[in-house]
Structures are given as structure tokens and as C-alpha cells.
Amino acid sequence: MTLNKNDLIRMYKQMLTIRRFEEKVAEFLSQGTIHGTGHLYIGEEAIAVGACRAIENEDYITSTHRGHGHCIAKGADLNKMMSELLGKETGYCRGKGGSMHIADVETGNLGANGVVGGGIPIACGAGITIKMKKLKRVVLCFFGDGAVNQGVFHESLNLASVWDLPVVFICENNFYAMSTATKIAFKIKDLSLRAASYGMPGVKVDGNDVLKIYEEVIEAASRAREDKGPTFIVCDSYRWKGHSRSDAERYRTKKEVMEWKKRCPIERFKKYLLDKRYLTREMTEQIEWEVNLSIQEAVDFAQKSPFPSLKTLEQDVYAN
Amino acid sequence: MTLNKNDLIRMYKQMLTIRRFEEKVAEFLSQGTIHGTGHLYIGEEAIAVGACRAIENEDYITSTHRGHGHCIAKGADLNKMMSELLGKETGYCRGKGGSMHIADVETGNLGANGVVGGGIPIACGAGITIKMKKLKRVVLCFFGDGAVNQGVFHESLNLASVWDLPVVFICENNFYAMSTATKIAFKIKDLSLRAASYGMPGVKVDGNDVLKIYEEVIEAASRAREDKGPTFIVCDSYRWKGHSRSDAERYRTKKEVMEWKKRCPIERFKKYLLDKRYLTREMTEQIEWEVNLSIQEAVDFAQKSPFPSLKTLEQDVYAN
């Protein structure tokens, strides 16, 4: 599947949407408009967008605490997202979930997750459904480098492998789990080596290169759909912001952050598109304008929306 | 460290002790003299004996549900073991633990474990103690092939590796976890490959060759003592008996069992010792007689011992 110019521009726009969305969230977090915590995806936009562009609407994803990017890339409605973050009744979870639990099962987003690694076995479960119902779909399972040291990662990759489940495991390696550097949490440098334990293909890819990610996921997804089993893809990238709302960032240097900022996935893709003349300066301005507008609309929508009534408090603990 | 003739004969005798002990346990299980369940080590004697001969008294082991062999190889008192199995006050656990919880922390046996994989992180903990107290000891951590698919295996091997803990992880691969063949529970054939995920050495060894096991463990243990970190050793062997008390063994063929019985680790070692003239026919008979006597003594001791008084029921829930 090759991407045409429109696809590429759409991807660029999506990356920019994530960036601007997260910038707005950062603002809300520092103002206290958002009352919980938030984990920003800034710097890692290429992964969600490259990966989700490689699948279809009816395919599934499982996401993480750092999930806004996956959500947007899977096609979420910004209004409902922003409303959820502001705890409003019109949010994806009617204000009950917040940032770490945004989900939209109907459109294939099986949910963010507050538990690191918590979504990995859930992805296996979706894989079982696909296989048993012969749906030819695929599941993209996102998680961070930290999650790779959770027991459930191990159990899940093994199960997916022995059952040839149609899951693509995508590790977003931003080199830190909170303050814990991969170099102290792992003896190995290349996390994709772990695929060998499960007899599945493992690849490492530049997580700031949206097209490379797209290609790897396309390949992994098509293997999965052909019943050839799961793949483990490790995307090296970097989170520009602190881990969550409050992070003194004592564990890394300003210099390191600056170095990574130079490798901005959006700037890089923009340059590629400009070089290829898929994009002009005017078009980028137009896109910027559209993106900002959509975020502003989401903010307006969210701010105008009501908080959930206390009557809903005890609703929906059990399904009928 | 090379083994002299006496060492070798002691090892042979120990393997035989395990075999005869387990045969007696089998008898007690089928008679109902032992009221719980039991997991027999018959067929796998070379592993415990080869491994434990490679360490010192003050070193530690963690064991499993199939733990009698490790216990004996670590130098346990047969009387206390048999008493525990019969639920007597004189047993290692004063009748409170039974087969799956025999322990003798003072002599370095940190305990059998009823939870598959449950002992693996405990071994890491003992490794932490050794390291922090600069004891130069080592921990042998035994577990089955089934345990290799537990999340805690993953977390533990990773931790041991990043902290260079003095632990030798010894997988007793008998090709089945209860009825589940390794070929359905793993995509990979050689389980020792998993060591690579943790950046630690992994080796596969013939689990019926007591001397080969000894050599590998000697090497791994000396690396561990020198602060060079853990090793993962996979010993391929076979359990001759059913998984536990009741097992119709529908998952394997008689033929397969017969094939493995031909590779009996004890017969093999005996032949080696006879060939080398370390042992004579008369000596083997003498050993057989001594072993049987020690088992008989243990049985007598256990049978004469009292059951724990109901007064002990609520004792020892909390330590002072």
C-alpha cells in the first residue's frame, strides 16, 4: 500500500493536531483547568500517526497512560476528547474516565490505560476475537519501554505468539519510564531483541520517522492478517515534556532534551513534504490554521459542556 | 573444582536416595498415608544433585512444588522431610507446610513453593542480601518449564541481570507443565534463548547428565560470586510419574515415557562409575542397602512422631 500525496498531508495534519492538542492540554494542566494528571505525547507523534495510518477503521488499538496521540490518530473526535479531559458529561467516558481511560470501543479504540502494561493482554484478547470470528482485522498494541519489564508483557507476547494472534506490539521507547532510564532498567540496548524469546519477528525503527513506522506496521499488520502471527516493533523516540504534571526532570539533562528536539518528527516530516513539493508554505499555514481551529472548537465545546450530574455517580457500575 | 571419587559416589548415593524416597512417597500417596498431593522428582534426580553439589552449605536454593529432590540434594534431614509429608509435629514445618512448603532457611533452603514461579523473585531477594552483605554466596533458583511463562520469571530475570545478582536460574525442563507440552506453550524450542532478553548467558544442558550439570553450575556460580551476574541454565529431562497424585496422563504416550526411562540419569551415572571403576557391584549393593535403610528410618521416625496438637493451630501466624 503506497501513500499518495493526500494521505501524506493528512498524516502531517494529524501529527500537528496531536502537537497542538497536547500544547493546549499542557496549558490546562498548568492552569489547573484539568484537575487530574496528564501525560503528554509531544515529541512522539510520528509513532501513533505512522502506525494508525497503516490500519483500517475497523481494526483495534490498545493505548496507554500517554494515550492522546493514539486516540487522535485512530480518528477520535477532538470535542469528546477535550470534554473528557475537562471532566464533562459530553466526554468519551461521560467524565468518568479522564485522560487515562479514554476509549471508544465502537471505533476500535479499546482504551487508554492507567496501569503500565495493562493494555497488553487486552490486545491479545481482541486478537482472539478477531481470530475466532475470522474478521481479518488486526490489533495495534501500544506501550512504553517501562511496560516491557512488566510480567504481563512477557505472558502476553508469549500467548500471542503460540496462538498466532493478529497483534502488532508497538513499544514506544522514549528511553525513560518516568525517571528510570532504559539503561538502568535493561541490560540490553536493543529492546526488540526480546521478540526472540517468543519466536516472533522483532524490529527496531526510528520512532521519529513517520514513514518508516508506517512501513513496518503495514508489513507486520499484513502478516498478522494472513494468520502469520504477531510482531514486536520498537520505535525509539523521546518525550519532550516532563513525565506528568509535576516532574522536576532531575534524571535528564537539558542538553539531552535539546538534542532530541532538533529531531522533531513533525519538522522532519514537514521538511520532507516541502522538499517533495507535496506541501507549500501557504499550505502549511492553512493546515496550521485549520488545526488550531479544530482545537479551539474542541475547547469551546468542552468548556460549554456541563459537568456530569451527581445522579450519574452510581450509574454504570454494572451493565444490563 | 574437580570432583574426586568420593564426591562422585556421594552424588550417586544422593540421586539414589531421592529415587527411593520418592518411591516411598508414591506408595504413601497411593495408600492415602499422605493426605495431600505430591509431585515426584523421579527421572530428574541428576539436576538437583548436579546443581547442589556445585555450591556450598551456606549458599541458598529456592525450590518448587516438585521439591523433594532439591531438598535432599541441599542436605535435608530425611526424618524431618518424611515427618512433614505425613503432617507430623517433627516435620520441617511442624506439619503446617507439607510437601509444597518444606523449607529450612537456616541451612539455605528457602523453601519449596506451591505457586509455579513463586520462588523466582524470592531468589532475587536472597541475591540482594548476599550482595548487600558482601557474603560471596550464590542462590540456585529452581523452577520448571511451566514457570518460564509466568510474568514473574520475566521480571525476576531482568532484575537479577540489571543488578548483577548472584543467582543461577535453573529451569528443569521436563517438557510438560502438568498436561501442557512445551511445544504448545512455547514457540521456541530452546528455552535458554530467553536469557538473551536479559543480556545474561543462557545454556542448555542434558538434564540427565549429572556431571554436565555440575560443570555448568560451577561455572555460573563462580561468575555469580565474582559479581558478574546471573546465568540461565535449562536442563532437559523428564518426569517419569504423573504430574501429581491423580493424572491419567492422556497428554503423552507410554512410548515416550519408555524412551525416557531408557535414559535414566541414575543408571547412566552408575554405568559411568562402574566403567571408571569408581564403583564395584558390591559397593552399589552396599549403597542401595544404606539408602534403603535411611529411608526406612525416616519412615519409622515419621510414623512414630505425633501429629501437631490443635493448640498449635493459631500459633506462628505472626512472628514476635
Place this chain on the structure above:
Amino acid sequence: MPTVELTYREALRRALREEMARDENVYMMGEDIAIYGGAFGVSLGLLEEFGPERIKDTPLSESVIVGAALGSALTGMRPVAEIMFMDFITIGMDQLINQAAKIHYMYGGKACVPMVLRTPGGSGTGAAAQHSQSLEGLLCHIPGLKVVMPSCPYDALGLLKSSIRDNNPVVFVEHKLLYSGRELVPEKEYLVPLGKSEVKREGTDLTLVALSVMVVRALKAADKLAQEGISVEIIDPRTLVPLDLEAIINSVKKTHRLLIVHEACKRGGFGAEILSQVEESDAFDYLDVPIRRLAGSNIPIPYSPGLEKGAVPQEDDILGAARKLVG
């Protein structure tokens, strides 16, 4: 009505068979459930009937068993997962408590997790501290989970079918000592609804709420007590969440005395919750004597047979507690 005699084990198997035949989305997964038939033989024969796609042997990995079951439930299947011993739900606890139980609520009611987790609890088999626990109390504390504990073949069959049809995560707690118990059950299909208790024996002097295997022991004790002139009403809640409190209240209003009996450790066990709910209800005014709990000692289950028996209520203990309450 034509009946057939079934063991608890067979009753469970029939429920599984009927539901799998009825709904192709129902499938089973767990350790050694296929060719081995499960550690307690519940699923024996189902592999031959439904094939390995629907009777799935998993690797020895409890967290992914729970997590994958929920993931497939979230996307349209109706898994029945088995955890070989209740003690090992602790390994899949995050997936059960933090994920399965909470998803419906966290997602604003927009998704559901129709899964059943079958697991055997209880002591009495000499398997000691890590294979004998009754941990249902932990689960009852977690909103979003339903907790079912049948005490006889009839209920086991009807409740398992209802659990499979329920749209929530249901933990279905079997008891090892009950598997071989027999009873006549209808040949025709039937359901037992979740959230409905049953009066297992009518009486007038004392209400005895018993869980799981304690129902069997309580029934025996009640026979003896009847000879002493003490008439005991035995209520089996059958499902702890949701709890049919009303039935207990009504019985207490009649008998004026309440004894709660369970095997789980007393401290923090579900008996405390039942006691508290009755205390908080209008049944309080009808009580002639304070409510009493008879439950497992606050100790891990010991191995030695005499100790093991001593750790949890036996028939004689029930007799004693009942006499004390009435006398």
C-alpha cells in the same frame, strides 16, 4: 418433570456444554482444561466435542488468561476462563480488579466485559496454604465484579449458565469438596438467576446464612438440631454480589436470630458485610440476640489433616454456634 442425577462437576460441564452449543461466542480458556479436562475434571470431554479453538489450553500465565479473556469479552466474545486454584487469581488480580471490573464504569457505560472466571476455592484436600484459600471476600469488595458461589449441582448448573449470559465480569467460585456431590436436576434446560438466594431449609428459631460448602454442613447440623427441638432456617445467598439481602432480612424478622457461616478467614470475610448490612437494615429491631459469625480462623490453611479441619468450621462447630445462639 424428568430429572437426571448429576454431580456438581457434571452439572458445571453440562452448563458449559449447553451454553457453548447455544452461543458460538462462548469459549473456554485456561491451564490444562483441554486434554487434561481441568485439574478437577470439569471440562473433561469438551475438547472432543468443541475442538481446540473453543477449548483453549493456555501456557502457565494467569495474568494473560484474565487479561485476554477480558479483551475478547470487550470485543464481542463470551469467554469462560479458568484459574486452576482460587489462590492464583492473585496473579491475574490487576487485570481482574483494575481492568475487567472497572471498564464498564470508566468508559462511561459504553462498553462491557461479559466474561466468567471459574475457579475452585476452599480447603479440605491437604493442599495447604497456597491451594486452599477462600478469597471471595476480596472480590466482593471490588465494584464491577459479580461473585457467585454455588453449593449444589442444581445451582451450579443454573448459575453458571446465567453467569455466562451476564454482561459483566462474574467470578464463579466452585468448591473442591463439592465436585463429587450429587443431586437430581431437571433434564430440561433451566437457569438460576444471579442475585436470588434460596432457602435451603425452612425453620423458625434461627436464620443461618451459609456459603458454599458450609451449606452442606449446615444442613447436616440442622437435622441434628431439629432432633433437639431447634428449628433452623438455612439461607444460601448463592451470589454474594449482587446479594439478596431482602431474603435474609425477611428470615431474620421471622426467627429473630442470625448466624453467618463461611469458610474464609473471619477477619474481613464476607460474613462481616452480611452482618453489617443486616445491622443497618430494619431487621435490627427484630434481633433477640446479637448476630454471630462462624468462620475460618485467621490463619493460612495448615497442611496436617487435623489442623486443616480445625482451621475451618465443621458440622460440630455449627452445632455449637447454633445452640449457643438459641440457648
Place this chain on the structure above:
Amino acid sequence: MPTVELTYREALRRALREEMARDENVYMMGEDIAIYGGAFGVSLGLLEEFGPERIKDTPLSESVIVGAALGSALTGMRPVAEIMFMDFITIGMDQLINQAAKIHYMYGGKACVPMVLRTPGGSGTGAAAQHSQSLEGLLCHIPGLKVVMPSCPYDALGLLKSSIRDNNPVVFVEHKLLYSGRELVPEKEYLVPLGKSEVKREGTDLTLVALSVMVVRALKAADKLAQEGISVEIIDPRTLVPLDLEAIINSVKKTHRLLIVHEACKRGGFGAEILSQVEESDAFDYLDVPIRRLAGSNIPIPYSPGLEKGAVPQEDDILGAARKLVG
């Protein structure tokens, strides 16, 4: 006696510092406890003071955190492990419940596991269902574990020191909303023993047993109630296991009324156990009205601020419940 003002966070840090200085076998392990200082800053600065050997950052692996802590405790160390949020003890649950809690008993009393597991519970930070639970009830049900829940800096300091010196696995439950609360505490070293409750306010009309942050809310409510002429006695059990039942009983004998307040979900929460133990004690005869529990709703903690507050008892709820009980 010279005093110094400390926050709850600082009090915990001082306890850790003092015990590490006193006993070289004491060390800490957990996620992000070293350079980051722990998610709530409790261990900030300890890395510089004690070095990375004793302030160990672990990989993101809760089961081995618990299991390795216990393994080192079994062999002579005194680890203080941290689980970043109480919700995630579920991941180390097997090691905690099936191993650490049971080893002393299973091994016939011949070995012990002197470890502390520190973990913050509670809601109020907008972190929603998977980062806000109060799961102490689960732990109280497991024999072999001790469970401690300090409500103020003084207790936090003294209890943490006692927990570290205790020879059993102790789960030490902190509360996120308490970390910044301040109080004067002695400059001199002191301990608070496990198993001793404290009367946080004396009163005559109602005994109010409150856990953790609810003590703070109860104290505020009691001030208001005093103005209405209602005199409330507030008891903070401080340790749930072992529980100082006697103090509660004595208070109830004086006030004739009992209200129990906690944040954890009501169903199966530890309030049910306290209620039941009082019911079963001789305090029963002194009760003028039935015992009442005020506790968290039986729901996962919701995100939206209004809902989140609505899910657990607030000062007003305590006021209402107290008035009802006395009125």
C-alpha cells in the same frame, strides 16, 4: 520537649532516614524512589544521603519488587519497598498474599519476613479509577499481614519506624491528600507501637472510628458538631491489623453510639469488620442505636471532580451521619 514542624511527607522521610542510619540492614526499593524521590516525594534526598545501594530504583516490575523484598527479608535484610500507587499492589499480589504473608506460618514459625510495603492510597487527586483506590480491606483479610494507616505526621513517623522494626510483612498505607499536612512532632526520637489506637478527640455522645484521611475530616466535623452540642469521640485505630478493639469497645460503652467512617468502598470494606467485632463484643449491650458505617460508594473512583468528591465521604457527609445517629 523541643518540637519541630513536619509535613506527613517529611515525617515519613525522617522515619526512613533514622531507621536506615540505625540499622544497616534497612534499605529501600521501588520505582522512581531515588533521583525522582518517589512519585510523592517521600524519599527525596535519601539517595544523596545513603547512596544507590540502599536507595534502589527498580525497573517497572511490581511482582519482583514485592517478591525480592520478601526474599531479602527472609535472608536477613529489612527492606522497605514502595509500590507507587496502592492500586498496583494487585500486580504483586501473589507475592504479598501467597508468599510474604504465609511464610512464617507455612514454615512452622521457623523463618520470618520483616518487610514493609509502603504505598499511597486514596482519591482526591483526579487520577481516576486505577490510581485512587483504598484497598486496605483486601489486605486485612489475609492472615500474616499487618496493615497500618496513619492519619497525621506524628503517627506516620512513629508507626513507620515501628513497622520497619516489626518482624512481619507490614503494609503501610499512606494517603495522597495527607502528604502536605503539617504538625509539630518531638525532635527526639520516638516510636508509635503497632496495634494501639489513639483517641484523637474526646467526647461523650458518639464514638466515631475514622481511618486515614477521614480522621482529618471527622475532626473538622466534630468541631462543628460541638457547636451544636454534640460531643464526638474520635478514635483512629492507626493499625487495622492488629486492631485495638478494646479502645473502641471502651469508647462505645461510654457513648453508646458508634459510627465508622472510611474512604474504601463500603461493601466488604474494613468498616464491616469493625462493626462486626463490636457487635460480637460486650459493647453490644451498651449500644443505644445500631452501629452505622459511612464509607465510599460501591463504584470505581470517577474522574470528574464533582463525581470524585461525591464518591467518598466528605465533611458534610460525616456531619449528616453523626447528626442522624445522635438525633
